[in-house]
Amino acid sequence: MKREDIDWSVLRGALVGFVLSVVVGGALAGGGHAVMKSMQLEFTRNNALFQGISGKYLAVDEEEKQIKKYFPRFLDLYHGGIIGREERLNWIETLRDAGERLRIPSLNYEIRSQGAFAPSFPLNLGRYQLYSSEMSLSLQALHEGDLLRLLQLLDTRAAGLYSIHACRMNKSSQVIDVTSGDKGNILVQCEMNWFTVKLADGTEIKVET
Amino acid sequence: MTSSLKSRFEFSGRRALFLSSQKAAVYQWRKGDLGSSFLFDANTQGREHFARYLTESPNYPLHILVDIFEEEFRAETIPHVFGGDRDAIVTRKKARLFRDTPYFQYSVQGRETAGRRDDNVLMSAITNPLLLDPWMQLLDDHKVPVAGVTSVPLFSAALVPLLPHAADNALLISLQSISGLRQTFIQKGKLRISRLVHMPRYGTEPYGPHIREEVEKIRRYLNSLRLASPEDPIDIYFLLTGELLEEVRGAYRDSALIRHHAVDLNDLLRKSGSARRVAAPFSDPLLAHQLLRLRPANAYATRRNRRYASLRTMRHGLVAAGCAFLFGGMASGGLDFITAMDLKQRGDAATSKTQFYSARYEMARERLPKTPVESADIQLAVEVADTLRQYKTSPREMMVLLGSQVQQHPQVQLDSVEWIASTNPEAKLEGGGENAEESPPPAPELGLTAQQPAYRIFQIALVKARLAPFDGDFRQAIVTIGALADALRAAPGVHNVQVLSLPLDISSDANLQGSSQATKAEAVFSMKIVLGIGNET
Numbered sequence: 242m243k244r245e246d247i248d249w250s251v252l253r254g255a256l257v258g259f260v261l262s263v264v265v266g267g268a269l270a271g272g273g274h275a276v277m278k279s280m281q282l283e284f285t286r287n288n289a290l291f292q293g294i295s296g297k298y299l300a301v302d303e304e305e306k307q308i309k310k311y312f313p314r315f316l317d318l319y320h321g322g323i324i325g326r327e328e329r330l331n332w333i334e335t336l337r338d339a340g341e342r343l344r345i346p347s348l349n350y351e352i353r354s355q356g357a358f359a360p361s362f363p364l365n366l367g368r369y370q371l372y373s374s375e376m377s378l379s380l381q382a383l384h385e386g387d388l389l390r391l392l393q394l395l396d397t398r399a400a401g402l403y404s405i406h407a408c409r410m411n412k413s414s415q416v417i418d419v420t421s422g423d424k425g426n427i428l429v430q431c432e433m434n435w436f437t438v439k440l441a442d443g444t445e446i447k448v449e450t
Numbered sequence: 451m452t453s454s455l456k457s458r459f460e461f462s463g464r465r466a467l468f469l470s471s472q473k474a475a476v477y478q479w480r481k482g483d484l485g486s487s488f489l490f491d492a493n494t495q496g497r498e499h500f501a502r503y504l505t506e507s508p509n510y511p512l513h514i515l516v517d518i519f520e521e522e523f524r525a526e527t528i529p530h531v532f533g534g535d536r537d538a539i540v541t542r543k544k545a546r547l548f549r550d551t552p553y554f555q556y557s558v559q560g561r562e563t564a565g566r567r568d569d570n571v572l573m574s575a576i577t578n579p580l581l582l583d584p585w586m587q588l589l590d591d592h593k594v595p596v597a598g599v600t601s602v603p604l605f606s607a608a609l610v611p612l613l614p615h616a617a618d619n620a621l622l623i624s625l626q627s628i629s630g631l632r633q634t635f636i637q638k639g640k641l642r643i644s645r646l647v648h649m650p651r652y653g654t655e656p657y658g659p660h661i662r663e664e665v666e667k668i669r670r671y672l673n674s675l676r677l678a679s680p681e682d683p684i685d686i687y688f689l690l691t692g693e694l695l696e697e698v699r700g701a702y703r704d705s706a707l708i709r710h711h712a713v714d715l716n717d718l719l720r721k722s723g724s725a726r727r728v729a730a731p732f733s734d735p736l737l738a739h740q741l742l743r744l745r746p747a748n749a750y751a752t753r754r755n756r757r758y759a760s761l762r763t764m765r766h767g768l769v770a771a772g773c774a775f776l777f778g779g780m781a782s783g784g785l786d787f788i789t790a791m792d793l794k795q796r797g798d799a800a801t802s803k804t805q806f807y808s809a810r811y812e813m814a815r816e817r818l819p820k821t822p823v824e825s826a827d828i829q830l831a832v833e834v835a836d837t838l839r840q841y842k843t844s845p846r847e848m849m850v851l852l853g854s855q856v857q858q859h860p861q862v863q864l865d866s867v868e869w870i871a872s873t874n875p876e877a878k879l880e881g882g883g884e885n886a887e888e889s890p891p892p893a894p895e896l897g898l899t900a901q902q903p904a905y906r907i908f909q910i911a912l913v914k915a916r917l918a919p920f921d922g923d924f925r926q927a928i929v930t931i932g933a934l935a936d937a938l939r940a941a942p943g944v945h946n947v948q949v950l951s952l953p954l955d956i957s958s959d960a961n962l963q964g965s966s967q968a969t970k971a972e973a974v975f976s977m978k979i980v981l982g983i984g985n986e987t
Contacts (some may be wrong), residue, residue, distance in 0.1 A: 251762060252761060252768065259775075262776040263775045266775035266778055273785070279784035291800040297811050298814065300799060302961060308828060315831055337975055363772060364837050369830065369831060369834060389849060402841050408845045410867045411865070412866060440823070
């Protein structure tokens with residue numbers, strides 16, 4: 242049909258009706274779909290909560306076993322300064338005490354501020370974040386055994402978990418003189434990390450005593 | 451050239467306009483049969499009445515049937531071509547044969563049996579368009595959807611199936627009240643000849659003699675065309691009723707070439723499904739009924755004539771599409787809404803169950819000790835600490851290894867040890883280990899690396915030492931250093947031992963000078979030791 246043959250008065254009503262039908266039909270379809278999607282989202286959320294809590298409820302016995310098995314060790318780690326707050330005062334006191342006890346002529350340390358630590362080995366941290374305080378340790382030792390005994394004392398008495406990643410030992414003189422108690426023969430310099438495990442979201446771990 | 455497909459767009463009413471040069475009759479279709487009818491004169495006054503009728507009646511589609519003297523038929527042959535080529539040929543033929551009329555149609559009736567087997571085409575036209583134009587203009591002015599225009603000769607073939615017995619050569623004789631006596635010869639369903647004769651006013655003169663005279667004329671004409679044979683005679687059907695039918699019945703004698711049949715119009719009406727009965731011998735109601743029942747394809751109406759029918763089809767299409775969208779949207783939206791309600795109920799049920807299990811869980815938790823974090827996190831924290839302990843490093847192992855080996859080689863005096871821990875056995879040391887390749891080159895035979903198992907972590911030490919006392923015997927010194935390296939390599943956990951420098955550089959790449967009397971006081975050397983911790987194989 243040619244354009245000039247079209248009498249729009251015949252088609253106008255039908256065209257308007259068609260457009261309205263498309264709009265209304267589209268709105269109904271779109272609205273229905275939107276409502277359905279919204280309900281689907283709500284259902285998914287509610288169902289996930291239900292699945293979670295029902296799973297927890299069913300696993301409460303397992304949870305009890307888990308707590309019985311791991312909570313004592315968790316408490317040890319907490320009180321040992323590995324989980325929660327770090328125990329800098331304890332480290333300092335331990336180092337001073339060790340220096341006196343081992344009669345190390347000179348023992349110097351420097352602890353830098355704590356920061357997040359990314360280990361080079363695989364470690365599943367879950368909700369936790371690993372933090373580290375770097376410490377530089379410098380001592381004048383009579384002989385190599387002083388360093389080993391110092392580390393042993395740190396292992397047994399210091400609150401926290403450390404790891405030494407670098408050391409340098411230089412002999413001060415050609416002849417080792419172990420009789421002179423106030424002069425070291427070996428200069429030892431070590432770099433170490435004191436590790437602390439905390440919740441990643443910053444929530445403080447508090448154990449009720 | 452206005453042939454088009456049969457239109458079936460009407461959803462409800464329809465009507466027929468039966469038009470001759472003197473009269474016009476309108477028949478309305480009602481519940482599958484003819485309804486009321488109206489008769490108009492074919493003049494200005496009649497058309498005014500017709501216009502009033504159009505104004506006051508529903509705007510149903512209109513099928514037009516014409517029965518006029520000014521309809522001409524021409525049998526032609528055209529090449530057997532299709533599409534645009536055929537249109538071009540037909541257009542040329544039409545321009546030559548029917549120049550001044552838009553009301554033209556053609557139909558292909560077969561093909562020649564010889565030669566290039568051209569198509570046999572029957573072309574026809576209403577040669578006086580002024581007969582039809584005023585009516586068509588009136589219909590267009592009133593926006594009447596004209597479904598099509600056809601003529602009694604063209605439409606007569608539709609009556610053949612109603613006849614009592616099939617005939618290949620059928621001559622239909624019918625009277626139309628508004629036009630006259632129509633004689634149409636149909637051969638094997640195809641229109642061959644049609645002739646219209648004016649008749650006196652009904653009731654003023656007996657029709658029997660008129661019919662006999664006209665039938666005789668056409669019979670002679672058909673005989674001259676030699677269309678009949680004893681094997682294939684001509685059957686003449688008189689479509690009449692009442693006294694005239696009785697008069698015709700028995701008035702003609704059959705021969706070998708001609709057979710006569712008097713057919714009652716009321717029988718044909720009954721057969722066509724109409725409840726209407728006629729007393730007068732006119733075929734108008736039968737033709738109108740068949741026309742509205744069969745709604746034949748348009749023959750003569752132009753595209754312009756039929757535009758309101760096309761617009762009506764478009765309007766119906768739009769309405770149907772709109773309804774489809776609306777109902778589709780309602781159905782889709784409704785289904786989604788039902789699904790949403792179902793999801794809502796299930797979501798609410800999940801919430802109720804969550805509350806129920808939460809309460810039960812809290813009750814169950816009350817018997818457990820209070821923990822600062824969840825039980826899974828307690829286990830995880832312990833595992834993290836265990837892992838950290840596994841990877842905890844100190845130079846203890848390296849110092850123990852060096853101490854034991856130095857004890858076994860008392861000539862070796864350690865000057866310095868640079869130590870690091872790393873998961874990478876190739877990690878570089880700050881104090882020069884990384885320059886191992888640039889330092890005095892290692893003796894190749896002493897730098898062999900043993901195949902070692904996989905370790906969790908490595909301790910790497912750069913050891914600088916000397917041989918004391920040293921008597922200047924470099925050969926013996928190299929042997930001693932080699933023995934030390936071998937002993938270290940053989941120790942448990944040692945991943946690699948590499949002698950980095952010897953007291954004397956004996957490689958071919960180095961310059962070497964000295965004196966046979968002079969003795970060197972020192973025999974300094976260095977080596978790199980890689981110790982694996984935590985065998986994981």
